[in-house]
Amino acid sequence: MTTTDAAARTRVNGGIRRDVVEARIFGVLRVITIVLLVIFTVFPFLYMIVLSMKDLSALLQAPGDLFAGLGEIGLQAYVEVLTPVSGGGQGFGDFIRNSAIIAIGTVVLTLLIAIPGSYAVSRLNFPGVRSVSALFLAVYLFPATLLAIPLFIFFSRVGLRGEFIGLIIVYVSQTVAVSIYMLRNYFETVPRSLEEAAALDGAGRLRTLWSVNLPLAMPAIVANGLFVFMIAWNEFLFALLFLVDDRSRWTVSLGLSQLAGSIEIPTTVLMAGSVILTVPIVVLFFACERLLTEGLTSGAEKG
Amino acid sequence: MTQLVKNLPTGPGSDPVRRGGRRPKYRRGGLAAAEARAGLGLIAPTLVIVLVVIVVPILWTVLLSFKELRLIGLGTVNFFTDYSLDNFVEVFTARGFWESLGTTLVYSIGGTVLAVGLGLAAALALRKAFRGRGLIRSLMLLPYIAPVVAATFVWETMLNPQFGIINVWGQDLLGWADPVALLSQRSAPVNILGLTFEIPVALFTVIVFEMWRSFPFAFLFITARLQAIPGSLEEAARVDGATLTQRFRHIIWPQLLPTIMVLAILRLIWTFNNFDDIYLLTGGGAGTEVVSIRVFEYLTARGDVGAAAAQALVLAVVLGVFVAVYLRFAKKEESA
Numbered sequence: 001m002t003t004t005d006a007a008a009r010t011r012v013n014g015g016i017r018r019d020v021v022e023a024r025i026f027g028v029l030r031v032i033t034i035v036l037l038v039i040f041t042v043f044p045f046l047y048m049i050v051l052s053m054k055d056l057s058a059l060l061q062a063p064g065d066l067f068a069g070l071g072e073i074g075l076q077a078y079v080e081v082l083t084p085v086s087g088g089g090q091g092f093g094d095f096i097r098n099s100a101i102i103a104i105g106t107v108v109l110t111l112l113i114a115i116p117g118s119y120a121v122s123r124l125n126f127p128g129v130r131s132v133s134a135l136f137l138a139v140y141l142f143p144a145t146l147l148a149i150p151l152f153i154f155f156s157r158v159g160l161r162g163e164f165i166g167l168i169i170v171y172v173s174q175t176v177a178v179s180i181y182m183l184r185n186y187f188e189t190v191p192r193s194l195e196e197a198a199a200l201d202g203a204g205r206l207r208t209l210w211s212v213n214l215p216l217a218m219p220a221i222v223a224n225g226l227f228v229f230m231i232a233w234n235e236f237l238f239a240l241l242f243l244v245d246d247r248s249r250w251t252v253s254l255g256l257s258q259l260a261g262s263i264e265i266p267t268t269v270l271m272a273g274s275v276i277l278t279v280p281i282v283v284l285f286f287a288c289e290r291l292l293t294e295g296l297t298s299g300a301e302k303g
Numbered sequence: 304m305t306q307l308v309k310n311l312p313t314g315p316g317s318d319p320v321r322r323g324g325r326r327p328k329y330r331r332g333g334l335a336a337a338e339a340r341a342g343l344g345l346i347a348p349t350l351v352i353v354l355v356v357i358v359v360p361i362l363w364t365v366l367l368s369f370k371e372l373r374l375i376g377l378g379t380v381n382f383f384t385d386y387s388l389d390n391f392v393e394v395f396t397a398r399g400f401w402e403s404l405g406t407t408l409v410y411s412i413g414g415t416v417l418a419v420g421l422g423l424a425a426a427l428a429l430r431k432a433f434r435g436r437g438l439i440r441s442l443m444l445l446p447y448i449a450p451v452v453a454a455t456f457v458w459e460t461m462l463n464p465q466f467g468i469i470n471v472w473g474q475d476l477l478g479w480a481d482p483v484a485l486l487s488q489r490s491a492p493v494n495i496l497g498l499t500f501e502i503p504v505a506l507f508t509v510i511v512f513e514m515w516r517s518f519p520f521a522f523l524f525i526t527a528r529l530q531a532i533p534g535s536l537e538e539a540a541r542v543d544g545a546t547l548t549q550r551f552r553h554i555i556w557p558q559l560l561p562t563i564m565v566l567a568i569l570r571l572i573w574t575f576n577n578f579d580d581i582y583l584l585t586g587g588g589a590g591t592e593v594v595s596i597r598v599f600e601y602l603t604a605r606g607d608v609g610a611a612a613a614q615a616l617v618l619a620v621v622l623g624v625f626v627a628v629y630l631r632f633a634k635k636e637e638s639a
Contacts, residue, residue: 022547033428034439037421040515042442044457045449047468051460064471113352116345125335126342143576143622145595146615149367149602150360173356176349205341234450236579241603253452257583260456267460274453285448289441 048278052077052271059268077272085247090265092273094248095255102164102239102251103232106171107225114176115221118183119209123195144174144237152241162249167242171235175228182227186220187213223288230281252277367612390613399592400614404621406506407593410581411574414513418574419567421514422521423559427551430529440526447519455583458512462486489590505589509581513574521566528562529555568629575622594618 051059053074083089121129151170152161160166190213198208214221239254250258256273259265369386394400425443429436446454461467464482473479483491488504532555540550578595581587587596594614601611 019541019544019546026547030428030431033424037425037428038439038442041446041519044454044461044515045445047461048453048457060466063466063468064475113348117349120342120345124338124342124345126339126346129342143595143615143619145576145578145598146364146619147357147360148599149608149612149615150363151356152602153608154360154363169352170356173352176352180349230448234452236450236452236583253450256456257452260452260459267466270456271460274456277450278453281448281450282445285444286441289444 045278048271048274051268052275054268056266056268077266077269078276080269081272081276090255090259090269090273091247092252092255092276095250095252096276098164098243098249099233099251099253102167102171103229105164105168106175106232107228109168109172110175110179110228111221111225113172114179114183114224115214116209117176118180119187119213121180122184122187148237148241151238155242161242162246164249167238168232170238170242171228171232175231179224179228182224183217183220186217190216226284226288230284233281364612364615367608368616369613370609373606373608390609391617393610394613394617397610400597403592403594403597404617406591407575407595407618410506410510410513410591410593411571411577413510414517414574414577415567415570417510417514418517418570419521419563421518422523422566423525423563425518425522426525426529429526443522444519446516451516451579452583454516455512455580459486459584462508486585487589503590505585505591509584509591512580512584513577516580517570517574521570524562524566525559528559532558564629568626571625572622575625576618 079089081090081092083091084093085091120126147170155161155166160169194212194216195208198212203211233251234253235251236253236257239251240257243249243251243254244258247255252273256270256277259273260270368390369388371387371389429440429443461469462485464470464484469485470479470482473483474481483504485508486505490501491504492499493502536554537550540554545553576595577593578599581591581593582596582599585591587593587600595618598611598615598618601607601614605611
């Protein structure tokens with residue numbers, strides 16, 4: 001092989017020495033980068049957890065000593081934040097229920113709409129199939145602020161502004177495009193021969209979708225459902241516009257943002273609220289990370 | 304992005320027509336027509352909700368921006384008459400509008416460059432396998448998936464001048480004389496090599512937050528692209544004596560560039576439209592008032608729907624210019 005020739009050539013140029021030096025410098029830089037990155041990304045979350053279990057006076061006296069007063073109070077902040085307002089707490093239990101209703105409603109409705117839609121886009125030839133894809137791309141890029149004004153007015157007028165269903169409809173419209181994009185990639189991997197076999201056995205199109213494609217695409221559907229859940233659970237702007245008037249209808253995000261400005265509620269209690277808001281998302285994410293990252297970046301490999 | 308429109312389905316139903324050498328027509332009663340009907344039927348719910356909740360509202364915003372309209376007077380609006388450019392005159396001459404547009408530009412360009420840069424650094428640093436890499440990769444994604452309200456609240460607390468950890472460390476370790484109100488101070492003099500600069504403190508802080516929050520997205524995309532580069536290419540270059548930096552410059556970078564360009568434009572669009580992060584961190588105070596915050600203020604605090612719509616439209620138009628310039632640029636790159 002030419003390996004020895006090339007090696008000899010580079011040795012003459014001093015290329016090998018340069019390569020060794022560079023490899024060493026970048027090896028060190030690489031370790032430093034990784035350590036700093038981990039601190040940079042993870043520290044705020046550690047800070048959140050630590051503060052949620054601290055005593056407020058210990059925090060104010062020694063803000064630099066993260067572990068002072070830890071354990072003296074333990075989970076007291078969680079109790080206070082979850083206790084209903086009538087019991088002297090902050091009522092996050094209700095917020096969790098509201099967020100869950102909205103997020104689950106969004107997932108169910110999005111999947112009901114997106115599964116047939118993605119099947120159609122991936123399998124069937126119909127007029128305008130190209131423009132459908134372009135439309136979805138445009139939707140994905142549109143600013144929420146531009147939609148906020150007309151939707152605020154529209155839902156005020158039809159009397160749905162304070163209702164969960166109004167918010168759910170808005171969330172579905174925001175997530176359905178990306179859902180179809182994620183799901184169609186999986187539908188395309190289902191071999192056509194399976195569908196043709198079902199068709200020969202006399203199954204209609206919906207029947208084929210139901211009993212052939214759906215079971216095969218189930219992992220993708222679950223991942224997509226969790227992804228939609230995360231978006232709906234995290235959303236802030238429309239929840240603020242639609243639900244802010246009535247405290248009993250606040251979501252966890254909205255509740256935390258509204259109470260964060262208050263001086264009477266200790267920071268530690270609100271930190272417990274932040275943990276409660278964040279934990280479900282992190283758990284869901286780790287449960288289906290692989291499926292999610294593959295679905296999200298499936299366009300990247302082709303450049 | 305071509306992914307989105309390629310792979311046009313050629314189901315068994317449409318084949319007989321094609322084999323005949325004719326363009327597929329959606330003839331009544333034919334298999335192709337049946338397929339077209341089924342396709343349209345299945346996609347119809349999606350189209351309806353996207354049209355009703357997104358397309359129509361956007362068109363409505365365009366109409367609203369040409370009307371003199373307050374929240375209180377909504378019930379009596381006549382949509383057939385009284386169009387004027389008053390809102391745009393009001394918006395362009397209002398105090399702080401141009402400054403706000405400038406802030407938006409600085410925020411979105413700064414945030415995009417830093418996020419993509421850090422994402423690239425992270426992807427390269429985590430390229431070679433080692434024990435625990437999987438876990439670190441997952442941890443890198445936390446800022447991106449965490450709820451924005453929780454993330455901003457933690458940052459606010461960390462940056463708090465009284466008991467935030469950053470100010471404690473700044474005073475103890477970096478020798479800051481006084482606590483710095485990183486989120487509510489408009490600007491501060493900084494002495495570099497004997498020259499004093501005024502840096503916009505709060506704007507700088509929200510840009511750093513934006514970098515923290517969205518670099519994982521860039522990291523994810525660049526990592527996926529890196530994995531798709533065939534190892535043989537680099538191996539060949541190494542055999543030919545190319546050093547690490549040379550291999551990066553001549554092999555990896557050219558392969559990454561298209562992905563990075565698409566990423567940058569996506570991030571720019573999203574950062575440009577961003578409302579949540581700045582609203583929650585500073586409320587738009589201390590020199591961080593971006594246009595999307597002004598839209599919200601006009602809508603809720605003033606109830607001036609017309610002016611709010613006009614500003615949202617200006618935002619969308621500026622964005623459209625960005626995208627158009629980018630597309631031209633991208634095309635030139637391709638053909639060159």
